[in-house]
Amino acid sequence: MPEQFSAMDFSGDHHIHTKLCNHASGEMEDYVQAALKKGLRSMTFLEHLECGLLYEQQLWLTPDLFAEYFAEGERLRKKYADTITVRLGVEIGWNAAAVDELRVALARFPFEHRGLSCHFYFDGSRHLNLLSSRQEHIDALAAIGPEPVLEAYFASLIEACQAIPCDKLCHLDAALRHLPPFHLSARHRRLISQLLQTMRCNDIALEINTSGYEIRPQPYPVFEIIQEAAAMGIPLILGSDAHHPSQVGRHFERLAQ
Secondary structure, three states, X not given: OOOOOOXXXXXXXXXXXXXXXXXXXXXXXXXXXXXXXXXXXEEEEEEEEOOOOOOOOOOOOOHHHHHHHHHHHHHHHHHOOOOOEEEEEEEEEOOHHHHHHHHHHHHOOOOOEEEEEOOEEEXXXXXXXXXXXXXXXXXXXXXXXXXXXXXXXXXXXXXXXXXXXXXXXXXXXXXXOOXXXXXXXXXXXXXXXXXXXXXXXXXXXEEEEHHHHHOOOOOEOOHHHHHHHHHOOOOEEEEOOEXXXXXXXXXXXXXXX
């Protein structure tokens, strides 16, 4: 994990998106100004990188958009250098079928912070978005069943942590987003413990993602997993997963309590 991040530092938001990902809104400077209004001392843009997906929408940045992202980010970094630290990072979407492509894409830009996540489940013919509110995808995943979907999800994260150099794992249990009544099985909990062990061995921090509070009384992941990670000595990094300037630093005070 980069030395500039300290465990559970409430003065920084280290998961912020921009309109360039095609599912967020607001200019990058609007997010910086929102962070300043919240009294934050640091912030990290963490834009989406996905490769090799069979999906009907582009919810990530192309190389040209990443170039635009870095150009504007560098301008903001210099403009606000005396008031807030602005970092330019990437949220890497895991796809086992596109590992080489992901590595090539990561080498193109000097990302200061690398978050790893998994947003999609491959059903054999297309990628289903685990976090989308689109009913079509929710219904398709429900038809497959939560047991195999979640088992594949946690197993994928274990594989990803071993294959892709990264600083932290993002929203570890976010695949539960549309399964509110579902309880993790003993098999899933063993996979999570194995995942945390893999993270510790590879010096990967755990993100505490406060967007979870939007749909449940806990962040991503749940406190039980956070406590297990902390007991293992895994560092914790805070992020709001903001997709609008008003969401920067959201629910940080609630988490602190």
